[in-house]
Amino acid sequence: MFPRPRVLLCNVLCCFGSLPASAQATHYAVKLTPDLDRRVLRGEERIEFTAGAGVTQWQKKEGLRVSEAKVSNGDVAVGEGSVRVRVASDGEHVLQFKYEAAAEQGLRWFAGPTPSPENPDQAGFFTAFYCDAWMVCDTSPAQRATLRLEIVIPEQKRSPQNLRAVGPGKRGKEWRGKDGYHFVFQQTEPVQTYLFSFGVARIDVADDESFSFYAADLKSQKGVFQKTADAFAFLRAKATVDLLDSGYAEAFLPVGHAGFGQEAAGMTLMSEEYVPELTEKDDVQLMTHELAHQWWGVLVGIRSWSDFWLNEGFAEFMSDAYIEKHQGQAAYENQIEELKGRMQKLREAGKDRPLHWEQWKDAHEALGEIPYVKGALFLDRLRADLGEEKFWRGIGLYTSRNARKLVDSRDFQRAMEEASAQDLHQLFEEAVFH
Numbered sequence: 001m002f003p004r005p006r007v008l009l010c011n012v013l014c015c016f017g018s019l020p021a022s023a024q025a026t027h028y029a030v031k032l033t034p035d036l037d038r039r040v041l042r043g044e045e046r047i048e049f050t051a052g053a054g055v056t057q058w059q060k061k062e063g064l065r066v067s068e069a070k071v072s073n074g075d076v077a078v079g080e081g082s083v084r085v086r087v088a089s090d091g092e093h094v095l096q097f098k099y100e101a102a103a104e105q106g107l108r109w110f111a112g113p114t115p116s117p118e119n120p121d122q123a124g125f126f127t128a129f130y131c132d133a134w135m136v137c138d139t140s141p142a143q144r145a146t147l148r149l150e151i152v153i154p155e156q157k158r159s160p161q162n163l164r165a166v167g168p169g170k171r172g173k174e175w176r177g178k179d180g181y182h183f184v185f186q187q188t189e190p191v192q193t194y195l196f197s198f199g200v201a202r203i204d205v206a207d208d209e210s211f212s213f214y215a216a217d218l219k220s221q222k223g224v225f226q227k228t229a230d231a232f233a234f235l236r237a238k239a240t241v242d243l244l245d246s247g248y249a250e251a252f253l254p255v256g257h258a259g260f261g262q263e264a265a266g267m268t269l270m271s272e273e274y275v276p277e278l279t280e281k282d283d284v285q286l287m288t289h290e291l292a293h294q295w296w297g298v299l300v301g302i303r304s305w306s307d308f309w310l311n312e313g314f315a316e317f318m319s320d321a322y323i324e325k326h327q328g329q330a331a332y333e334n335q336i337e338e339l340k341g342r343m344q345k346l347r348e349a350g351k352d353r354p355l356h357w358e359q360w361k362d363a364h365e366a367l368g369e370i371p372y373v374k375g376a377l378f379l380d381r382l383r384a385d386l387g388e389e390k391f392w393r394g395i396g397l398y399t400s401r402n403a404r405k406l407v408d409s410r411d412f413q414r415a416m417e418e419a420s421a422q423d424l425h426q427l428f429e430e431a432v433f434h
């Protein structure tokens, strides 16, 4: 089904005998054209990076088949799960690819039969977390880069509503060309590549002053904007610092179940099933959790997956703190009790582990429930120990001081110690590191 790659294939260090050196990607430019009938994405990519002379390694999933690869002043070897690049000199380099990406972990076409005139609403797909499913990239959280993402959706003849793309960063130009509808997204400040997620679906977009709302049906836009604005004001006050870009988009896609949420830079993908839960049942947790990641995840990034709890424990706890403000203290306490119950089950199942956890081999292993549940419970405990004033002063200090930086658990400890004027070494040793 795929054209035979014209570049060298090797799985091991067969041709490049040295260990990978570290490269720093500075900018990714990716143009994707979905083939809606075959359900693959055709990609053209350009990576600007700096590296010393030697071999560097990049990630891609097996479903991404490279047909052309070249680097300035060097050689490229494409393997099943990675790409090795050898450059002959120190400095700035350009790496270019052409490829096709099929469904993989991180790239999912919406369920249902292949689109047809009878099933037009099934068309589209979304990507989540694993950018190596649809582009060659360096997925390490220590790496941050800017992105220009262009998506070209071929013209469809008999659809009642056209497909639209939603992506990270600022929404750029849109135009109709000979090859289809072009959508451009620009992330102009460097972010980690897991924040590059995007989606294509039969959706429309509505904007107010600060937010954008993407959904198949925009009739609930007022409710979504109001709920988002209220949670945004709460989180901004606690964080004490502005986001990278002032805009924020929420996209509701036909994922198939209400619990899906994926944060990206300046944007969140959720499922359309969640809209009535949010607007009619006032279930604000998922919306707030994902919005909180714009500070704890996007603005303040983790240096390594070992401290994933600084993303997920924070987002979970902040959503509970907002629930307290929005629905009262009893609602907050319910949330904490539920977390305690989940933690008990995790302990009984032998799944407990330190919050700062270095035993993972890839990002997937660092996920799981512990960073969320144990992380949020630790923040609740810290809040009770330090008291309201010192605790929130510490959260504000940690967030504002580390904006646009990479952090680990020690950075959080230092900020909380400084804000509370207390030595928290013992507490962090017990609760975070062991």
Ligand SMILES: [Zn+2]
Residues within 6 Å of the ligand: 289, 290, 293, 311, 312, 315
């Ligand atoms: Zn999260």
